[in-house]
Amino acid sequence: MKEPKRANRQKKQRKKVVTLLLISLTILVIGSWYWFSQKDPVPVISAELLPEISDASDQRISKRAQEVADANYFTLQINPEAVFENGRSRGSIEIVNPGTNVYPIAVDIMLADTKEVIYSSGAIYPNQLVESVYLKRPLEKGEYPATATVNIYDPETKEKQGITEAEITILINN
Known part of the structure; x- marks a missing residue:
């Protein structure tokens, strides 16, 4: 008589263990799905881009982002050939600091072989x-x-913010 009771107890215990395992597995699967499911991304906005007031629309944020980008954008126009009639005459060099820049520049031109500076522009404002x-x-x-x-x-502040270089050729005709 003890054998069938013991067998029944073991069956009940196995059923409990299997049921607990299934419940645990189900909770794990649902939890994993929830944890790793695709969530709507929350946009991160740099403090520089935050508008002054809290009810900004996407257009205002976009406009401010463009203003920040424009303020940090730098372009330079320089003719790759500086032409002089002779070594003592005035020559065309054409250095332009476009109005789209916010940074003043100063240009030094040095010969490639001797590293001698043969021209310094001084400040060129946008x-x-x-x-x-x-x-x-x-x-x-x-x-x-x-x-x-x-x-x-x-x-x-008039402090140097950076340096860039451009290769040019100086042509002396006579």
Whole structure:
């Protein structure tokens, strides 16, 4: 008599264990699905882009984002060939700091072989250009590879913010 009771108890115990395992597995599957399910992404907005008032629309945020991007965008226009009639004459160099920039620049041109600076522009503010210049020292007739180093400055503090370079050629015709 003890054997059938014991067998029944073991069956009941197995059923309980199997039932608990199934319930645990079901909870685990549902929990995993909930945890890893696709949620709507929450947009993260940089503090620089936050508008002054709390009821901003997407258009205002987009407009402000474009303003921040424009303020950090820098373009330079420089003719890749500076042409001089002779080594002592004024020559066309064409350096433009477009009005779309907010940064003043200063350009130094140095010869590639000697690293000698043969021209320094001084400050060129946005919407200004340099069309023709004299070199610091006369050069003989020929073609001179050079580097234009563009120093970019903060418009308020006048501190240097960065440097970029452009390869140019100086042509002396006579």
